[in-house]
Amino acid sequence: MIRRIVRLTFRxxxxxxxxxxxxxxxLILGSIIVSWALANVGLxxxxxxxxxxxxxxxxxxxxxxxxxxxxxLASPISLLTxxxxxxxxxxxxxxxxxxxxxxGTTSLAWSLSPSRLRWFLHRVVPMVVLLLGVSFAVGAAADxxxxxxxxxxxxxxxxxxxRFRGVLLATQAFLLASTAVAVGALFGRAVPTFLLSLILGxxxxxxxxxxxxxxxxxxxxxxxxxxxxFFISNADLYIDSRFELPDGxxxxxxxxxxxxxxxxxxxFGQKYPNVSLIIPGxxxxxxxxxxxxxxxxxxxxxxxxxxxxxxxxxxx
Amino acid sequence: xxxxxxxxxxxxxxxxRPWALRGLDLExxxxxxxALVGPNGSGKSTLIRGWIGFEPPTEGRLSIAGIDPQRHRKxxxxxxxYVPQQPALYRELTVAEHIELGVTFRTGFDADLARHYxxxxxxPLAAQANQLSGGEQAQVGxxxxxxxxxxxxxxxxxxxxxxxxxRREFLHVLVTAVRGEGHTALLSSHVITDIEQACDRLVVLxxxxxxxxxxxxxxxxxxxxxxxxxxxxxxxxxxxxxxTTTDERLTLVRVGALAAATPIGRPxxxxxxxxxxxxAGRRRGQLEADEPVPxxxx
Numbered sequence: 001m002i003r004r005i006v007r008l009t010f011r012x013x014x015x016x017x018x019x020x021x022x023x024x025x026x027l028i029l030g031s032i033i034v035s036w037a038l039a040n041v042g043l044x045x046x047x048x049x050x051x052x053x054x055x056x057x058x059x060x061x062x063x064x065x066x067x068x069x070x071x072x073l074a075s076p077i078s079l080l081t082x083x084x085x086x087x088x089x090x091x092x093x094x095x096x097x098x099x100x101x102x103x104g105t106t107s108l109a110w111s112l113s114p115s116r117l118r119w120f121l122h123r124v125v126p127m128v129v130l131l132l133g134v135s136f137a138v139g140a141a142a143d144x145x146x147x148x149x150x151x152x153x154x155x156x157x158x159x160x161x162x163r164f165r166g167v168l169l170a171t172q173a174f175l176l177a178s179t180a181v182a183v184g185a186l187f188g189r190a191v192p193t194f195l196l197s198l199i200l201g202x203x204x205x206x207x208x209x210x211x212x213x214x215x216x217x218x219x220x221x222x223x224x225x226x227x228x229x230f231f232i233s234n235a236d237l238y239i240d241s242r243f244e245l246p247d248g249x250x251x252x253x254x255x256x257x258x259x260x261x262x263x264x265x266x267x268f269g270q271k272y273p274n275v276s277l278i279i280p281g282x283x284x285x286x287x288x289x290x291x292x293x294x295x296x297x298x299x300x301x302x303x304x305x306x307x308x309x310x311x312x313x314x315x316x
Numbered sequence: 317x318x319x320x321x322x323x324x325x326x327x328x329x330x331x332x333r334p335w336a337l338r339g340l341d342l343e344x345x346x347x348x349x350x351a352l353v354g355p356n357g358s359g360k361s362t363l364i365r366g367w368i369g370f371e372p373p374t375e376g377r378l379s380i381a382g383i384d385p386q387r388h389r390k391x392x393x394x395x396x397x398y399v400p401q402q403p404a405l406y407r408e409l410t411v412a413e414h415i416e417l418g419v420t421f422r423t424g425f426d427a428d429l430a431r432h433y434x435x436x437x438x439x440p441l442a443a444q445a446n447q448l449s450g451g452e453q454a455q456v457g458x459x460x461x462x463x464x465x466x467x468x469x470x471x472x473x474x475x476x477x478x479x480x481x482x483r484r485e486f487l488h489v490l491v492t493a494v495r496g497e498g499h500t501a502l503l504s505s506h507v508i509t510d511i512e513q514a515c516d517r518l519v520v521l522x523x524x525x526x527x528x529x530x531x532x533x534x535x536x537x538x539x540x541x542x543x544x545x546x547x548x549x550x551x552x553x554x555x556x557x558x559x560t561t562t563d564e565r566l567t568l569v570r571v572g573a574l575a576a577a578t579p580i581g582r583p584x585x586x587x588x589x590x591x592x593x594x595x596a597g598r599r600r601g602q603l604e605a606d607e608p609v610p611x612x613x614x
Binding site: 001004005008011012013014103104105106107108109110111112113114115118119122314315 | 365368370371389390391393394396397398400402404405406407408409413416417418419420421422425457460461464
């Protein structure tokens with residue numbers, strides 16, 4: 001029975017399923033090819049280290065230029081990968097409810113199915129499972145490409161490409177798809193559903209990022225200035241900056257101004273050293289998992305809202 | 317006879333619009349095939365959708381097989397088979413896949429029976445829904461409704477998109493299925509000639525209420541038409557006057573047992589019965605609209 005439900009659902013949405021699978025396949029293939037090409041340039045670890053310092057010896061120049069040339073091919077792939085959760089989430093989630101209600105097929109379906117919740121699950125679950133599977137694969141390919149572009153980095157302990165690779169691509173796609181399902185159930189029109197879901201979904205993802213940032217403020221490490229050098233590793237996640245008082249208290253510029261109005265006067269412009277608040281790269285997996293969990297929970301709540309609307313609304 | 321579809325003081329008003337139906341009392345007896353007739357906007361679809369639980373009443377109540385379809389929607393859906401007004405098939409699926417869909421949606425859906433009716437109606441199972449005509453889609457809708465093996469069938473203007481031959485086939489399948497299984501069917505339609513052959517009861521809706529509720533046999537036996545010119549308006553039994561296609565005007569007259577012994581005019585056809593009552597309903601509506609509003613009379 002499950003196989004039959006999945007087959008029928010995919011047949012109903014064969015355009016969306018086909019489009020997403022083809023786009024994902026192209027991104028994965030592109031990522032694999034570019035990663036393979038980068039790995040075969042032969043840029044030695046020593047050259048990579050020296051490239052970061054900006055003191056590249058002649059022996060490294062050819063390999064480094066070749067590496068950069070191939071790396072430029074990764075830009076469109078990275079851009080499309082970044083957009084993938086939006087495209088896939090809306091394309092999968094948008095039509096599920098909106099098109100059914102708009103085309104009037106709900107009259108048939110809801111008169112045949114005594115349980116609208118069962119009908120909702122039949123329509124949504126196969127599509128969401130497909131979306132998650134495909135998005136995970138694209139996220140993994142993005143991980144692979146990011147590693148090829150940053151061979152020195154340990155991506156399990158680095159915020160390089162944070163939110164644009166790995167599991168977060170899948171959870172962002174899930175959140176957008178859930179939003180589109182709920183909006184579609186509410187409005188029952190395809191075009192308004194796409195537009196409104198795009199706006200609401202993006203706002204939700206941004207809001208999740210901002211809320212998570214506030215949570216991370218309680219977990220930050222302090223990165224102090226060393227001489228004139230204010231180096232922050234790209235493996236770490238920059239959260240904010242503060243002024244550090246002699247007693248160790250951290251204050252924003254506004255707080256310092258109230259606390260000590262003369263702090264910004266004088267020869268060096270400021271009295272207290274500026275420090276960066278960062279999340280060390282080692283905490284990447286924890287931060288990633290927490291943000292993914294927040295997005296999944298919000299997505300599930302929104303989906304439940306969509307199901308509630310379906311059980312109460314009238315068909316067209 | 318037990319009523320399986322009931323409306324008691326039923327009223328439905330959509331937001332910002334006049335009442336679609338108001339104060340409707342109606343009972344559809346078990347085992348009957350009842351025609352629900354009325355002009356566009358008379359509330360036929362609203363009433364049918366109310367019985368399947370799609371439209372909550374604004375006032376009054378509906379019941380289907382003794383239950384309130386709003387409070388027990390699952391049971392209402394399980395007890396009814398529904399053919400919507402607009403053919404509502406999934407364009408991407410074949411006819412056979414629609415039958416499979418019925419199996420996934422509903423425990424006890426009889427796929428073999430649905431297939432049997434589809435084949436009997438001459439529709440290929442492998443045909444894609446978007447390749448079917450509107451009439452064929454309505455026929456698939458009927459086969460799916462019959463596949464539910466529900467004892468009550470609610471058909472919302474399924475004949476509208478059918479050609480005359482397809483209408484005959486559709487009604488033949490419906491009547492055979494309903495009579496054979498002892499089901500009850502409520503069929504809304506504008507096509508009165510076909511109703512006469514298939515239905516045993518007639519309900520005419522107009523102006524948001526019931527204008528006529530009789531068996532087809534009684535409707536034919538108790539109505540006659542006379543030339544309007546030879547009939548004094550306002551005589552007892554006068555129902556309504558309507559034009560014919562030949563510029564003649566006829567008046568529908570209700571005849572009692574006494575009048576039947578001394579017949580006047582000629583027997584009315586079912587279409588004339590319906591048109592006469594609709595004309596009367598429209599006239600009553602105009603009279604009501606023309607009545608001065610208290611406090612605003614000039």
